[in-house]
Amino acid sequence: MTRTLEVAIAAGGTAGHINPALALAEELRDRGHHVTFYGRPSKLEGTLVPAAGFELVEVDVTGFDRSKPWTAVTALARVASAKRALGKRFSAGKAPDVAIGFGAYVEVPLLGWCKGHGVPYLLHEQNSVPGLANKMMADHARRVCISVPAAEKVFAREGDAAHVELTGNPVRRSVLAGSRAAGRAALGVPENATMLLVFGGSLGARSINAAMGALKERLLAVPGLHVVQSTGKGGYEEAAEALALTDEEASRWHLESYIDNMGDVLAAADLVLSRAGASSIAEIAALGVPSVLVPYPFATADHQTTNARYLTDAGAAVLFADDALGEPAFGDKLLELVCDADERGKLRAAAAGLAQDKVVAKLADAVEQVAGE
CATH class of the missing domain: 3.40.50.2000 (Glycogen Phosphorylase B;)
Known part of the structure; x- marks a missing residue:
């Protein structure tokens, strides 16, 4: 063109x-x-x-x-x-x-x-x-x-x-250009630490926040682990009260109501626990971050579960239903992935294989092709 x-x-x-x-x-x-x-x-x-x-x-x-x-x-x-x-x-x-x-x-x-x-x-x-x-x-x-x-x-x-x-779902270059170093510097997370990023979006984050509260002791027992948890603007106070972090615990458990530099923070993460909205799936895949996905159970036609299967079918993510967050299997799997860099590496490689970072060029090609027909 x-x-x-x-x-x-x-x-x-x-x-x-x-x-x-x-x-x-x-x-x-x-x-x-x-x-x-x-x-x-x-x-x-x-x-x-x-x-x-x-x-x-x-x-x-x-x-x-x-x-x-x-x-x-x-x-x-x-x-x-x-x-x-x-x-x-x-x-x-x-x-x-x-x-x-x-x-x-x-x-x-x-x-x-x-x-x-x-x-x-x-x-x-x-x-x-x-x-x-x-x-x-x-x-x-x-x-x-x-x-x-x-x-x-x-x-x-x-x-x-x-x-x-x-074509896939295009991701803005501000996300694609995310910097691990910048994200960790902004959060105060050491370069050699393992970082778990948790976010549930504005809809339905409450069950994820509750699950994190229940797993607090197990997660903080992992040496060198930093948890970055975005509660959603409406869930911050409730999550903060449930966690009741001491100053020492808060040095490794970073509680935020909202993350506005998502590209850098995603790039900084070693593992993500997230809902499965279309944009979240695209951003996680584009940056190749291993993920545990918990679809919002009240989405129309359960489309978040179908969204999630795009990653799980490729071997790039693990899927848990919202009503399974209180079961031992969820906590055990999350801790396993937090502690096992090799297992996370397999998920990361599978995510990279989806070539999500090439989507925007593919979509622009389609626009030019249609215009030229």
Whole structure:
């Protein structure tokens, strides 16, 4: 691809949609293309997109509540209005050469306009269980890029094997550039220590925090082990009270409410205990960190378990159900991995074999290919 493309990206609502889109945008910008985002300034994209140096064009849409079917009328009216607004913008000479949607409802007006005006578009699906917006827009997509094999059956077309491409879930370069030395320096973890990183995200971290409290004595009995535990903003006080760390214990048990330099901290870790959200799986795999995964049990269609199997089937992670955290087998396995560098090395090698760090280039290639067809 030699010509400069005008690329439209629709992503919004959650970091799980926005960060993969920003990873792609950074790669496309480096290749000389111009990228514009379409979303809602009042949502998370209103902060993350401008901070990354990209223009965000407002798309005024709302989702609808499936339990209240009448809300679909308002939602469809807003989509139609947003399409008209985009049409005015594009008629002024700012039409994209190619577009890609990352699954949020905000993509529907943009991709609907593209469909009606002959502009090719792609979709990217982060999860193993696709969302409604991508399913709605899939029929006219030139390419559907998926993060895990389990999503293929939803989008597959008979006789068109190229319609779905397993690219993986792109990770932002700030994570890929994570530094073990910088992460350990920021946390005060010695270079020769073994570091266990624990994070549960904003949803459902409570059971992981409780399990860590129950394993406190066993873990602190391991010589040289440092535990870095991110409780989630809503779980910090409860976890701190349950752990009741002395000053001496707190020198090796680093309790945080949130980690904002995740690339460095992941790179610093020897083992991760985590939920299995799409972004977490992608980041863990990209940095090749051995992991113990505990899927959030109330995720739609149990998609976090399916996400986790992408790593466990490759031999890169160990899986435990949330309701197994109180059983002896969980604690025994976690301690085994903390103490056995050779076993962790096998998981790390398997994670590296997934080539997750090459995903963003593969997705950018797909955008260029579709634009050039």
